[in-house]
Each structure stands twice: as C-alpha cells, then as structure tokens.
Amino acid sequence: MLSTFRVTVRMLLRTPSALVWALAFPIIMSTLFIFMFSGMRTAESIEPVPVAVVHDDSWDVSPFSFVVEALSVGDEAEVGEAEGTVSAAAPLLEVVEAQDEKTARDLLASGEVDGIYMVDEELRPQLIVAPETSSAHLDSGSGAGYAVNRTILEEVASSYTQSRALIEEIARTNPSVLIDYEAVARALSRSASAERVSFTRAAPDQTVRFYYALLGMATLFAAQLAMLAVANIRPTASATAARRCIAGVSRIRQLIGALVGSWLLSLTFLTVAFVYMRFVVGIDFEGREGLCLLGLAGGAVLATGIGAVVGSLPLQGGASAGSGILTALTCVLAIFAGLYGEPTMELADSIARAVPISTWVNPAKLVCDLFYSLYFYESIVPFAARLAACVGWGVLFFLIAAPMFRRQRYAHL
Numbered sequence: 001m002l003s004t005f006r007v008t009v010r011m012l013l014r015t016p017s018a019l020v021w022a023l024a025f026p027i028i029m030s031t032l033f034i035f036m037f038s039g040m041r042t043a044e045s046i047e048p049v050p051v052a053v054v055h056d057d058s059w060d061v062s063p064f065s066f067v068v069e070a071l072s073v074g075d076e077a078e079v080g081e082a083e084g085t086v087s088a089a090a091p092l093l094e095v096v097e098a099q100d101e102k103t104a105r106d107l108l109a110s111g112e113v114d115g116i117y118m119v120d121e122e123l124r125p126q127l128i129v130a131p132e133t134s135s136a137h138l139d140s141g142s143g144a145g146y147a148v149n150r151t152i153l154e155e156v157a158s159s160y161t162q163s164r165a166l167i168e169e170i171a172r173t174n175p176s177v178l179i180d181y182e183a184v185a186r187a188l189s190r191s192a193s194a195e196r197v198s199f200t201r202a203a204p205d206q207t208v209r210f211y212y213a214l215l216g217m218a219t220l221f222a223a224q225l226a227m228l229a230v231a232n233i234r235p236t237a238s239a240t241a242a243r244r245c246i247a248g249v250s251r252i253r254q255l256i257g258a259l260v261g262s263w264l265l266s267l268t269f270l271t272v273a274f275v276y277m278r279f280v281v282g283i284d285f286e287g288r289e290g291l292c293l294l295g296l297a298g299g300a301v302l303a304t305g306i307g308a309v310v311g312s313l314p315l316q317g318g319a320s321a322g323s324g325i326l327t328a329l330t331c332v333l334a335i336f337a338g339l340y341g342e343p344t345m346e347l348a349d350s351i352a353r354a355v356p357i358s359t360w361v362n363p364a365k366l367v368c369d370l371f372y373s374l375y376f377y378e379s380i381v382p383f384a385a386r387l388a389a390c391v392g393w394g395v396l397f398f399l400i401a402a403p404m405f406r407r408q409r410y411a412h413l
Contacts, residue, residue, distance in 0.1 A: 004257030008229045012265050017323065018225055022266065026218035026273035030211065030281050037207040048072070048094035049149040052104040054118035055097045062119040067160055068093060092152065104128075114146055115153040127157045211283050212371040213339040216364035218273055219299040220330040222266035226307025227326055229258040230405065231319040234311075251406050259304050259398070266300040288374050291383060295374070298390035299367045305397025306363065312405040330364070337364040360389055 012018045051068075059065050071092040096113055098104035104116040108130050116128040129150050233254050274296060277283045285292050307326070315321040336358070338345030352359050359365050366389060373382035 001253040001257035004233065004254045005261045008232075008258045008261030009265060011232060012225050012228060012262065015228060018228055018265075021221040021224050021327075022218070023269040023272060025221055026214060026270075027276050029214055029217075030273065030277055033207070033210060033214070034281055037210070048091045049115075049152050050094045050096060050113040051153060052096045052098045052107045052113040052116045054101050054104050054116065055099065056118075058119045058121065058123060062123040062125070063164075064117070064119055064123070064125040064160055067156070068095060068117060071156065093156070114149040117153075117157070125157050125160055127153055129153060205284075208283055208375060209338065209345065209368070209372060211277055211281070212368045212375075213334065213337040213345075213364070215270070215273070215277075215296075215299070215371060216337045216367035217330060217334040217339055218270060219266075219303045219367045220306070220326070220333065220364055222270060222300060222303040223307035223310070223326055223330075224323060225266050225269075226259055226262040226304040227311040227322045228307075228319055229262040230255065230308055230311025230401070231322055233258050234318075234405075252402060255308070255402060255405050259308055262307065263300050263304040266303050267297055270296045270300060285374065291374055291380065292371065295367075295370045295383065295387055295390075298387040298394075299370065301394035302363055302367070302390040302397075303394075305394035305401070308401035309397045309404075312401040333362050333364040336362050337368045339364075363390075363393070366390060366393075 053059060053065070053068060072095045073091055096107060098107060098116075101116070101118065104113075104118070105128070107113045108116055108128065111130075114129065118126050118128075120126060130146075271293065274292060278285060278289065310322045310325055311319075313322065315325075317324075334340070335344050336348050336351060338348035348365065352365070359369055366386060370383060370386040370390065373386060374380075377383070
C-alpha cells in the first residue's frame with residue numbers, strides 16, 4: 001500500500017492535466033477575479049458634487065458662501081487612534097465659479113456641474129438643478145449618480161435655510177439665548193449618534209461568495225486526481241498495472257494507497273489556492289484560517305470519493321472518458337453554486353430557498369456553503385454540519401467505489 005501511495009503521488013505530479021486543473025486553474029481564476037471585482041471591493045466613498053456658483057457682489061457678502069466654501073474643502077485632518085495615522089473628511093462639493101447666471105447655466109447644460117448656487121438681493125440661497133431627463137446626464141449614463149448629487153445639493157441649501165430661519169426666530173423672540181454659543185451650536189447640529197452593527201462575522205463583502213464558489217469548483221476539479229489515480233491502477237491501464245493485479249497486494253489495499261496519495265495532493269493543491277486567496281487576493285477569513293484548512297481537508301475527502309467512483313467505472317475510454325465526465329459535472333454543478341456571475345448567484349439562492357436539500361447534495365454548493373458558514377455565522381455548528389456532510393459523502397462514495405473496483409473482471413490482461 002505504501003508503494004502504491006508513493007507511485008501515485010509521483011505519477012500525479014508528472015501529469016500535466018492534473019496540475020493544470022487541480023492547481024493552476026483556481027489560481028488563474030482568482031487572479032481574474034481580482035480584476036473583475038476590483039471596483040466592487042473598493043471602499044465606497046462619495047465623490048465631490050460639482051456645482052457652479054454665481055460669483056457676484058451678493059455672493060461675496062452672503063453667509064451661504066462661507067458654508068459652500070467650507071463644504072468644498074472638507075474637514076480638517078484629525079489624528080487617528082493609531083499613532084501616526086491621519087485622516088481627513090473628503091470635500092462634499094466641487095465648486096466651479098461663474099461670473100454670471102448665463103455662464104453657470106451653460107455649465108449645467110453641458111453636464112459639467114450638477115447644479116447652480118446663487119443668492120438673491122436678500123442674500124437668500126437659490127438652487128437651480130437640471131431635470132432628471134436632461135440629455136447631459138442621460139448620455140453619460142450617470143442618471144442614478146445624478147439623482148444622489150441632486151439630493152445632496154438640495155439638502156445643503158434647505159439645511160442652511162432652516163438654520164437661518166431658526167437663528168432669526170431666536171433673535172426675534174429671545175435674543176439673550178444667542179450669548180450661549182454651545183446651546184446655539186447644539187440647536188443647529190444635525191448630528192446623531194449611531195452604532196455600526198454587522199450581521200456577519202466579517203465586514204460585508206459581496207465578492208467573497210464568488211471566491212467560496214470557486215473553492216467549490218476547485219474541489220470538484222481536485223477529484224480529477226483521485227480519478228486518475230484509480231484509473232492508473234486498473235489492470236488494463238498498463239503493463240505495470242497488470243503485474244500489480246497478480247501481485248500479493250490486495251486490490252483494496254492498492255485502492256486505499258492510491259486514494260490516500262490523491263487526497264494528500266488534493267489537500268495540498270487546495271491549500272495553495274487558499275493561501276493565494278488569503279494573502280494575494282486579500283480575502284479576509286477573520287482569524288478562522290485553521291478552520292478553513294480543516295474544511296479543505298473535508299472537501300478533499302469529498303473530491304477523493306467522487307474521483308474514486310468515476311475512476312472505478314468500467315468506461316470505454318478509460319481516464320480520458322473519466323476526465324470528460326468530471327469536467328462536465330464540475331462546470332454544471334458550479335452554476336448552482338453561483339460561480340458564473342450575479343445572475344447565477346441569484347439562481348443558486350432561489351434554488352436553495354425553494355429546495356434546501358439541494359445545497360447538501362451538490363458538492364460545489366456544499367463546499368461553497370462550508371466556507372460561507374464561517375463568514376456568516378459566529379457559531380461553528382453550521383460549519384461542522386457541512387464538514388461532516390463532506391466527509392460523510394466522501395466515505396459513502398468510497399464504499400461505492402471499493403466493491404465496484406474489486407469485483408471487476410477482465411477477459412485478459
């Protein structure tokens with residue numbers, strides 16, 4: 001059995017197709033995902049809203065001009081808790097000065113700005129915005145972004161107007177209150193305390209599920225190793241395999257040695273892919289890397305069992321036919337794990353809600369959920385249940401493959 005183990009490991013390491021599908025493929029796909037999801041994984045921030053201001057004499061003496069100026073430069077930098085870290089609030093507005101209203105309207109019509117600020121003779125702020133059907137915004141495809149920008153501009157103007165009305169009312173009814181600066185500041189403040197709560201163990205990241213689905217697909221591709229190992233110890237595979245068949249080592253011991261060797265390589269290749277995702281791609285597993293490695297070991301057991309069954313089938317084309325079956329099976333099952341984009345992810349979720357048992361019988365989905373349970377749940381019970389399912393399926397497949405491999409008869413060797 002030990003001899004079969006060593007021979008299997010050497011044979012698989014010298015097989016290009018095994019190295020390509022089980023080792024190189026998940027790394028290549030992870031690299032592609034880096035570029036595909038780079039925009040989605042970037043922390044979202046509000047871009048400054050471009051706004052034109054009519055810079056006339058009234059604007060210079062208006063208090064509203066100071067508000068706009070303050071919002072266009074952002075807050076002052078603050079030293080963070082960590083020594084040496086400095087942060088500053090990004091500016092909310094990007095001001096474009098115009099000499100008159102006509103020039104400002106031309107900027108608005110061309111789409112260079114999303115609104116116009118100006119003040120009337122009584123120094124009251126006025127806002128002019130382009131309609132949502134404006135061709136300047138529809139042509140650029142930024143209709144949704146423009147709606148947000150328009151809301152920001154309206155909020156700035158209305159907030160200033162309300163604060164000004166409040167100050168004027170206080171000055172008219174009880175001017176002595178204005179002496180207490182802190183009380184006035186509290187009255188004008190629009191801040192509110194908030195507590196950030198996450199329903200997942202890690203910070204929400206909509207791209208991680210695709211990497212988990214990729215690990216599910218990589219697990220199925222690792223089944224190619226077990227299939228090749230079993231196919232190459234079949235007596236009809238080669239003259240060496242025929243001599244082993246008539247040797248003193250039982251066929252079950254040969255099968256176990258081949259499967260242990262393929263399991264070890266499957267775990268090694270999956271671990272390499274996992275390390276690449278963790279340290280190169282930057283997928284954060286929130287300190288549960290040890291449990292992830294345990295999950296990879298369970299996934300490798302599942303892959304080895306699947307490969308053992310396919311390798312033990314009396315296929316006419318031998319290893320080539322088995323490889324074709326596994327490749328087709330992997331590509332199809334990965335659809336229901338949601339690997340191929342947002343539509344397939346929604347399809348996978350719909351099927352999981354409608355037929356929950358499907359998540360336990362689809363190996364790609366099972367491995368995907370194995371890692372997702374570590375991301376989503378604080379408890380490890382869901383992870384343990386899926387890990388047990390992976391190992392259980394692997395053992396069941398081995399119990400199916402063993403008698404099928406041992407009882408096969410051949411007309412000649």
